[in-house]
Amino acid sequence: MAPTQPSSGFGTRAIHAGQNPDPVTGAVIPPVSLSTTFKQSAAGVHSGYDYSRSGNPTRHNFETAVAALEGGKYGLAFASGSSVTATILNSLHTGSHLISVNDVYGGTYRYFTRVAVNNGVEATFVDLDNADNIKPHFRENTKLVWLETPTNPTLRIVDIQAVAKHAHAHGALLVVDNTFMSPYFQNPLALGADVVVHSVTKYINGHSDVVMGVAVTNNKEVYEQLQFLQNSIGAVPSAFDSYLARRGLMTLEVRMQRHAENAMQVAKFLETHPQVEEVIYPGLPSHPNHELAKRQQHGFGGMVSFRLRGTLDNVNVFLGQLQYITLAESLGGVESLIEAPAVMTHASVSAEDRAKLGISDTLVRMSVGIENVDDLVQDITAALEKAY
Numbered sequence: 001m002a003p004t005q006p007s008s009g010f011g012t013r014a015i016h017a018g019q020n021p022d023p024v025t026g027a028v029i030p031p032v033s034l035s036t037t038f039k040q041s042a043a044g045v046h047s048g049y050d051y052s053r054s055g056n057p058t059r060h061n062f063e064t065a066v067a068a069l070e071g072g073k074y075g076l077a078f079a080s081g082s083s084v085t086a087t088i089l090n091s092l093h094t095g096s097h098l099i100s101v102n103d104v105y106g107g108t109y110r111y112f113t114r115v116a117v118n119n120g121v122e123a124t125f126v127d128l129d130n131a132d133n134i135k136p137h138f139r140e141n142t143k144l145v146w147l148e149t150p151t152n153p154t155l156r157i158v159d160i161q162a163v164a165k166h167a168h169a170h171g172a173l174l175v176v177d178n179t180f181m182s183p184y185f186q187n188p189l190a191l192g193a194d195v196v197v198h199s200v201t202k203y204i205n206g207h208s209d210v211v212m213g214v215a216v217t218n219n220k221e222v223y224e225q226l227q228f229l230q231n232s233i234g235a236v237p238s239a240f241d242s243y244l245a246r247r248g249l250m251t252l253e254v255r256m257q258r259h260a261e262n263a264m265q266v267a268k269f270l271e272t273h274p275q276v277e278e279v280i281y282p283g284l285p286s287h288p289n290h291e292l293a294k295r296q297q298h299g300f301g302g303m304v305s306f307r308l309r310g311t312l313d314n315v316n317v318f319l320g321q322l323q324y325i326t327l328a329e330s331l332g333g334v335e336s337l338i339e340a341p342a343v344m345t346h347a348s349v350s351a352e353d354r355a356k357l358g359i360s361d362t363l364v365r366m367s368v369g370i371e372n373v374d375d376l377v378q379d380i381t382a383a384l385e386k387a388y
């Protein structure tokens with residue numbers, strides 16, 4: 001089979017990049033490579049694999065495919081999205097400083113403020129609604145800028161290109177957590193990011209049955225350092241999880257198209273509902289960063305947040321009455337999930353910070369799945385009826 005080209009279409013790369021039929025049996029889907037060790041033809045002479053933590057064929061297949069989808073040269077897979085963060089932060093030396101967008105993923109915030117700080121790495125959190133806000137926060141020892149866009153759960157959009165310029169002017173690397181968009185809707189490397197990371201647990205695997213992470217870069221030096229740390233720290237995914245994630249990846253294009261289509265319809269429906277105070281979806285012209293989202297993304301994704309009228313009691317009844325839409329944390333699976341950030345994903349954020357970030361008690365975040373959209377709208381309609 002011909003290797004995929006960078007110019008090949010997304011769906012083609014998603015299916016074929018790194019995925020070569022087994023040369024011995026011809027198996028179109030290569031077998032899961034479970035062996036922890038690899039036979040050498042002479043001492044120190046091997047086929048590219050010697051020990052499975054350092055490198056594994058099934059993991060390599062996945063790493064190659066995600067790199068191809070992000071327009072990057074190098075991919076590295078990890079045991080979770082959080083271990084990607086931990087591994088990247090381990091590349092910073094004591095006395096380093098980093099700047100992060102203020103409403104970064106909760107686990108990332110926790111790592112920065114309660115783990116990295118113990119290794120002498122300090123983080124500053126900045127509201128990046130306007131990219132220029134970052135300017136006064138650079139220090140001589142600022143090594144890294146960490147972005148997430150759209151942010152969670154209020155779906156604000158940060159201008160990746162503008163932040164990349166500021167970061168590079170100060171000699172800092174830019175890392176973008178692209179979990180919410182997936183490689184299908186946004187490619188941060190093309191916008192100037194040095195490293196793009198994903199919680200594979202979400203859209204990339206897409207079936208809510210694998211916890212895994214990945215980092216992609218075009219920078220050889222960064223790649224070699226992260227590969228060294230991947231092997232040294234050892235937070236690698238199992239071959240079986242790598243296989244499942246590779247399998248999930250094959251349908252990423254059609255899943256993302258359907259997620260976005262359904263999300264747009266759900267968002268438009270919610271905008272017309274009398275008990276809905278505000279709908280936050282970057283694909284709606286009412287979204288404050290709609291123009292930036294159109295410029296920076298290839299689509300608007302599957303996450304919709306909205307504010308209900310009334311109180312947390314109304315929200316609780318609403319969430320309890322849903323039939324198909326499941327009350328649970330996480331996102332990006334084929335099934336619709338819904339949650340109340342103030343008492344679930346963001347409960348550990350102080351009430352004061354929640355207020356600053358717009359995470360009110362009546363804010364609801366929905367990961368719109370790929371079910372029949374009429375059923376989703378019907379489910380929401382019926383549950384809202386019971387909640388008021």
Ligand SMILES: *Cc1c(COP(=O)(O)O)cnc(C)c1O
Pocket residue numbers: 080081082083105107108148152177179180198199200201202211212213
């Ligand atoms: C879930 C998530 C993570 C953490 O990934 P895990 O796989 O749960 O460790 C990081 N960033 C974002 C945006 C996420 O949604």
